Amino acid sequence: MTESMKDFEKELESSFKVIKEGDILDVTVIGISETELTVDLNYYTEGIIPLEECSDDPSFSIKNDCNIGDTIRAMVIDAESDNGAVILSKKAAHNLLVWDELKKDMADRTVFAFKVTEANPGGVTGFVKGVKAFIPASKIGLDYVEDTESYVGMTLNAIIITADANEKRLVLSAKEIARENAVLEHSQKVSKLAVGETVSGKIVRMESYGVFIEIGEDLIGLCHISQITNKFIKSPKEVVKLGDTVSAKIIALDGDRISLSMKALENDIPDEEEDTYEIPDEFRADKEEKADESPFAKLLKGIKL
Incomplete structure (x- = not known):
């Protein structure tokens, strides 16, 4: 089929087409000026969308937001204007159709x-x-x-x-x-921690069941009362107070929850009294005896090890 035949068929189709007010059409932008859009309706005449009928958004710019060749939806608001063009409203069509989109956006x-x-x-x-x-x-x-x-x-x-x-x-x-971003960020920070790691921080909250310690990067862990000290205590206040800076070991990571133990570090501290205990007199060497003549040394005499 030649191009001339295609053009003829298009004109013939357009001649039978009837456009009326309220119709919503898919139109193509073929002209842009400061005050209006000119659109192809596939009709015997062109369509005009005045600037005030383009959008309710004050940031809309007819020059920046519209391009030649754009296909847009518009509602016919005057099918037979004085100058013979069809007057359309882009914002009227948009306001009618957009709510279905917005409801889907809400569901998604x-x-x-x-x-x-x-x-x-x-x-x-x-x-x-x-x-x-x-x-x-x-x-x-x-x-x-x-x-x-x-x-x-x-x-x-x-x-x-x-x-x-x-x-x-x-x-x-x-x-x-x-909130979602905060949860994700918190999870990423927690994922960098490891059980057995020693951390330091300030006690930011005290409860009867334990203390909450801020260990940096907005992370807070719980040290249960049973993990505060090796001694039996009825209240955390017997050992620590709000605002104290303490050290603790991470003993568990359950999701975003951080469990801490202060007493675990007490077990890591060497016993400073280990070398200063009292030796009973009966096991001391006599002052007159040589250092190797203590009762222990005498007992060992003649014994092959």
Whole structure:
């Protein structure tokens, strides 16, 4: 089939095509100006998407975000304009269709790079897929954020937790991702430790059942009361106090839990009294006797070893 025949068939198909308001079409960008997009409708006339009908996102740029040859979805808002072109709205089609995408993103726990554009005491706002979204102050980080204004301009990794098409309500949480990252980071740090390793740190918490020791890199291990000392104690306070810097041996790593023993190091300390014990008189050499004439030496006389 020659190119001229293909063109003829295309024109013939277009002549039977009827476009009406409310139709959502896949159109191709064939022209870009400061104020509008010109699109191919595969129709007897071209389509126009005015700048104000492109997007609700204030960061949208018709020059930077659109390219010749792009295929986009747009809704017909005026099938017979005064100048003969079909007027379409990219944002109207987007706002109608995007909520199904957002609901799927929520189910898939898709992570978005959420740029904060505004802030108020209750949280921060930005845009996801051209839809205005909100992150509550309690969901910005691991802890409640008082100074939300400091986040303006920042980009947060966040997931969708509410996507209500009827209320046009889109809520995200960066806390979920921050928590997951913190758990992963903690696990990586723990994986570098080894049972039998000696660590030092400060006692940051005391309970009746033991003490918690911060051993560096935000890692905290538990030294159970039975592992504090070889002596019997009813309370850790009998031996240590909050803020003390102590040394301990790692005796177990169970997942992310670190078990420590302070008394294990006591067993490693040589007994300093070993060479200073008292010798009973009956086993001492007499002052007049030579050093090798002690009762022990006399006993050994005549015995072949």
